[in-house]
Amino acid sequence: MSGLVFLQVAPYTFRWDVLIPYVPAFAWGLLITFEVSIAAEVVGILLGLIAALARLARWPALRVIAIAYIDFFRGVPLLATLVWLYYGVSLLFGISFSAFSAGVAGLGITYGAYLAEIFRAGIQAIPKGQTEASRTLGLTSRQIMQYVILPQALRITLPPIGNTFVSMLKDSSLIAVLAVTDLMRQGMIVASDTFRAFEAYTFVAIIYYLVTVIVARGLAFIERRYAVSR
Amino acid sequence: MNTPTTPADPMIRVNKLEKHFGHLKVLRGISFELSRGEVLVFIGPSGSGKTTLLRCLAQLEVPDSGEIWIDGARFDQRTRRSVGMVFQQFNLFPHLSVLGNITLAPRLVRGTSREAVTAEARELLRRVHLLDKAGAYPSQLSGGQQQRVAIARSLAMQPKVMLFDEVTSALDRELVKEVLQVMKELAEDGMTMVVVTHELWFARNVADRIFFIDHGVVVEEGPPERIFSAPKEERTRRFLGDLV
Numbered sequence: 343m344s345g346l347v348f349l350q351v352a353p354y355t356f357r358w359d360v361l362i363p364y365v366p367a368f369a370w371g372l373l374i375t376f377e378v379s380i381a382a383e384v385v386g387i388l389l390g391l392i393a394a395l396a397r398l399a400r401w402p403a404l405r406v407i408a409i410a411y412i413d414f415f416r417g418v419p420l421l422a423t424l425v426w427l428y429y430g431v432s433l434l435f436g437i438s439f440s441a442f443s444a445g446v447a448g449l450g451i452t453y454g455a456y457l458a459e460i461f462r463a464g465i466q467a468i469p470k471g472q473t474e475a476s477r478t479l480g481l482t483s484r485q486i487m488q489y490v491i492l493p494q495a496l497r498i499t500l501p502p503i504g505n506t507f508v509s510m511l512k513d514s515s516l517i518a519v520l521a522v523t524d525l526m527r528q529g530m531i532v533a534s535d536t537f538r539a540f541e542a543y544t545f546v547a548i549i550y551y552l553v554t555v556i557v558a559r560g561l562a563f564i565e566r567r568y569a570v571s572r
Numbered sequence: 573m574n575t576p577t578t579p580a581d582p583m584i585r586v587n588k589l590e591k592h593f594g595h596l597k598v599l600r601g602i603s604f605e606l607s608r609g610e611v612l613v614f615i616g617p618s619g620s621g622k623t624t625l626l627r628c629l630a631q632l633e634v635p636d637s638g639e640i641w642i643d644g645a646r647f648d649q650r651t652r653r654s655v656g657m658v659f660q661q662f663n664l665f666p667h668l669s670v671l672g673n674i675t676l677a678p679r680l681v682r683g684t685s686r687e688a689v690t691a692e693a694r695e696l697l698r699r700v701h702l703l704d705k706a707g708a709y710p711s712q713l714s715g716g717q718q719q720r721v722a723i724a725r726s727l728a729m730q731p732k733v734m735l736f737d738e739v740t741s742a743l744d745r746e747l748v749k750e751v752l753q754v755m756k757e758l759a760e761d762g763m764t765m766v767v768v769t770h771e772l773w774f775a776r777n778v779a780d781r782i783f784f785i786d787h788g789v790v791v792e793e794g795p796p797e798r799i800f801s802a803p804k805e806e807r808t809r810r811f812l813g814d815l816v
Contacts (some may be wrong), residue, residue, distance in 0.1 A: 461699060469661075469663075471659060471661050471663035472663060472670075474632050474658060474659070475657075475663035475664075475665075475722075476677075477630075477631070477632060477652075478630050478631075478632070478652075478655070478656060478657040479653075479654055479656075479676075479677035479681065479725070479726070479729055480677060480681040480729060481676075481680060481681060485681075488678060489680065490665055493667045497667065
């Protein structure tokens with residue numbers, strides 16, 4: 343009666359029970375995910391802060407270097423950076439470092455580029471009057487940055503920094519391609535072990551989802567507490 | 573450069589100060605001298621160059637030409653500390669307590685110990701009648717209180733000259749008086765002050781001399797009694813007429 347052809351699809355039966363033996367492996371993977379994310383976030387914050395200060399420096403060469411760094415790592419896909427760092431650097435320089443280090447470095451360097459812009463916006467949001475008052479009190483440029491501008495700028499950049507950490511938890515899954523046994527990599531291993539890829543990846547996705555939601559809510563809570571107690 | 577100073581030297585000597593922003597000439601050759609302990613009040617319409625003049629004295633602007641001498645020394649980076657400034661918008665550090673605001677610069681710049689600096693800060697807070705607010709944060713204070721903290725913060729660097737740039741303009745009417753009172757007491761204690769204000773009460777009662785400036789030049793100067801009762805220049809008369 344119509345030209346439609348219906349594919350005969352067998353109803354899929356989920357077999358969640360096959361995952362049970364792998365729960366410790368998933369837990370271990372989640373721990374690695376956190377380790378990588380926290381380490382990379384710390385690297386990113388340090389690089390971002392340095393790049394932001396360089397971006398605002400009086401010396402033009404510093405500004406150029408900072409802008410080049412920010413543009414480059416925001417423009418190159420994270421996956422490309424990770425693979426290039428892990429395989430390329432050892433080929434070029436003959437130094438090999440662990441997949442874990444390469445992952446942390448790649449994530450940290452890339453996130454540093456984004457964090458630099460967050461810090462820069464925070465620093466520039468502090469009213470000029472703060473700098474002028476500090477100058478008339480005799481503070482040097484470095485002292486003004488350290489004791490007047492940065493403490494205020496860091497406070498207002500805290501929420502966006504928290505957001506980058508939530509993204510980091512998910513983006514860290516890319517280091518699975520370097521064979522770091524994080525949560526994602528465990529999902530890949532379980533999928534090939536059990537031939538139950540759908541269950542394995544669904545389970546991994548749910549864990550990523552829950553973890554990011556919990557972390558985001560936790561950060562929002564800290565933010566509110568911090569805002570109230572100034 | 574560092575000629576020894578004698579009490580006879582003027583505290584401030586400004587010689588042919590000029591400053592322009594782009595094509596706009598804001599200061600067109602301003603000269604004056606101010607003795608130790610004298611209070612000079614600048615009045616004039618907005619855009620007349622009063623604020624720019626103060627900002628040059630505070631080294632927040634670099635004059636295009638002219639000279640500034642403070643206490644017999646050519647004003648440069650090293651002598652910056654001898655001039656304190658209070659701003660219209662207070663510019664207190666919001667992340668520091670009142671005590672923190674006052675002690676930050678003395679600790680960093682003068683290198684005084686925390687104990688000594690805190691004792692000094694308490695004494696300054698007593699002078700501006702805010703001793704009970706030492707632990708408060710700027711956001712917890714009224715505008716008048718914030719401005720008095722700003723005055724104390726500036727005094728903590730032991731300046732030889734204090735500059736006040738329309739310090740009551742952002743305040744509610746009823747808070748203006750407490751700030752002017754503190755400034756009056758400061759003047760009575762012998763501080764050399766340069767004040768830009770629209771508060772004629774202050775100009776009349778505290779100033780030793782009044783300068784009326786317009787379009788970047790000093791139109792008329794003299795003691796307050798004369799400026800207010802018998803201004804010589806038509807422009808001064810018109811300006812005061814508009815104010816009263």
